[in-house]
Amino acid sequence: MLGVAGLPAVVQFVLMLSLPESPRWLYRKSKVDEAKSILERIYPAEELEDEMNALKISVEAEKADEHALGDSMAQKLKGAFKNVVVRRGLYAGVTVQVAQQFSGINTVMYYSPTIVQFAGFASNKTAMALSLITSGLNAVGSIVSMTFVDRYGRRRMMIISMIGIIACLVVLTIIFSQVATHSPNIDHFESMHFALNASCSSYVRANDPTSWNCMSCLRAECGFCANGVNKYTPGACLALSKDIKDSCREKHRTWYKDGCPSRFGFLAVVFLGLYIISYSPGMGTVPWIVNSEIYPLRYRGIGGGIAAVANWVSNLIVSQTFLTLTKALGSAGTFLLFAVFCGIGLIFIFWFVPETKGLQFEEVEKLLQAGFRPEAFRKSSEETKVDKGKCKAKAEAETDTETKPQPSS
Structure with a gap:
C-alpha cells in the first residue's frame, strides 16, 4: 500500500526537475534575462513589460523592507504584522x-x-x-x-x-x-439467552433494559445481532467478541458494531x-x-x-x-x-x-487598505472596469455640457 502511494511522488519528483526557478528569485539574483524568459512563457507579449515592471517594483520594495527591518524571520514577521495590508x-x-x-x-x-x-x-x-x-x-x-x-x-x-x-x-x-x-429495539429474551456468557454486561445491569435499542447497545460498546428474518425488527444486544460475532453470522444474521440497520x-x-x-x-x-x-x-x-x-x-x-x-x-x-x-x-x-x-x-492592495467592505469585495475586475467606464463616461458628458456654447438670449 505504501509503495503504491510512492508512485505519484516519483512522477512528481521527475517533473519537478524541469520546473523553472521563480522569476522573483532570479530577479533578486540579478538574472533579469532568465526571469524575463520565464515570464514570456506565462504572459502574452503586450502584458510582459507591465509584469516586468511590477516584478522590479516588488523586488526593490522587498529589498527596502529588508534594509529597514532586517532579513531574519522574526524581523520579517514583525514587518508583516505591522503592515495593514498584509x-x-x-x-x-x-x-x-x-x-x-x-x-x-x-x-x-x-x-x-x-x-x-x-x-x-x-x-x-x-x-x-x-x-x-x-x-x-x-x-x-x-x-x-x-x-x-x-x-x-x-x-x-x-x-x-x-x-x-x-x-x-x-x-x-x-x-x-x-x-x-428508528433504530431497532432490543429483544430481551434473545439478549439474555443467545449463548453462554454472550450477553452485554451493560444491558444486563441496566435499570430499564426495555428502553434500549440498537443505538443504546452500541453506545455501551456492545454489538447488535440483527434479526435474521427482518433486520429492522428487534435483535440481540451482545458482548463484543470475535466468537460471538462468528456465532451471530453462523445463524445467517448480520453483526453491527459501528452503526445500526437503517x-x-x-x-x-x-x-x-x-x-x-x-x-x-x-x-x-x-x-x-x-x-x-x-x-x-x-x-x-x-x-x-x-x-x-x-x-x-x-x-x-x-x-x-x-x-x-x-x-x-x-x-x-x-x-x-x-x-x-x-x-x-x-x-x-x-x-x-x-x-x-x-x-x-x-488593486487588491487598495481594497484591503480601505478596510473590510463586503460591497467592494464583491466586485471582480470586470465589474470594476465597468464602474470605471461609467464614471469616465459621466465625467466626459459633464465636461461636454460645460464646454458647449450657450445660446444667446
Whole structure:
C-alpha cells in the first residue's frame, strides 16, 4: 500500500526537475534575462513589460523592507504584522483555510467507511466500496473548479460552496437523527439467552433494559445481532467478541458494531456525495488560490506559510476529535456542529475575503487598505472596469455640457 502511494511522488519528483526557478528569485539574483524568459512563457507579449515592471517594483520594495527591518524571520514577521495590508490579507487567508477544515471535509475523507457504517451498512467491504465515491467525486469536483473559478470568481465560488455544504450537513443531521430514532429495539429474551456468557454486561445491569435499542447497545460498546428474518425488527444486544460475532453470522444474521440497520442508509450516502460535490469546486481548491493572490509579493511566502499552518492545525483538531464527538454527540450532533462552523465561516468569508479574480495586486492592495467592505469585495475586475467606464463616461458628458456654447438670449 505504501509503495503504491510512492508512485505519484516519483512522477512528481521527475517533473519537478524541469520546473523553472521563480522569476522573483532570479530577479533578486540579478538574472533579469532568465526571469524575463520565464515570464514570456506565462504572459502574452503586450502584458510582459507591465509584469516586468511590477516584478522590479516588488523586488526593490522587498529589498527596502529588508534594509529597514532586517532579513531574519522574526524581523520579517514583525514587518508583516505591522503592515495593514498584509494583516488584513492574513485575516482573509487564514479565514478561508480554517473554514475549509472546519467544514468537516477531512473527517469525511479519513473516516468515510466508518460514516457509511454509521448509516447502517455493516459490511466492511460495502462500506469501503461506497466510501470510494467520496474520493472520486472530490477529484471530479477539483477538475470542475478549474473551469468555473475564473468564470464566476473566487469569492462567489466559496460562498456558493459554503451554502451547499451547510444544506447537505443539515440534511445529514436529519438523516442520522432518523437513523438513531428508528433504530431497532432490543429483544430481551434473545439478549439474555443467545449463548453462554454472550450477553452485554451493560444491558444486563441496566435499570430499564426495555428502553434500549440498537443505538443504546452500541453506545455501551456492545454489538447488535440483527434479526435474521427482518433486520429492522428487534435483535440481540451482545458482548463484543470475535466468537460471538462468528456465532451471530453462523445463524445467517448480520453483526453491527459501528452503526445500526437503517432504511435511510442509501440516502445518507447520496447526501455525502452531494456534500463532496458542493465542497470540492469551491472550498476544496479556492482557499489555496486566494492565498496565492492576496499578499504582496514580498510577503507571499510568509502569508501563505501562516495560512498553511492554520490549515493543518485545523485539520489536526477536526480529524483527531471526530470519533470522540460522535461518541459524545452522536453522528447527527457532530454533523450539526460542522454545519454551525460552516455558518460562521460563511459570515467571515462574506466580511473578510475580497474578490481577487482578474485583479492586479495593486488593486487588491487598495481594497484591503480601505478596510473590510463586503460591497467592494464583491466586485471582480470586470465589474470594476465597468464602474470605471461609467464614471469616465459621466465625467466626459459633464465636461461636454460645460464646454458647449450657450445660446444667446
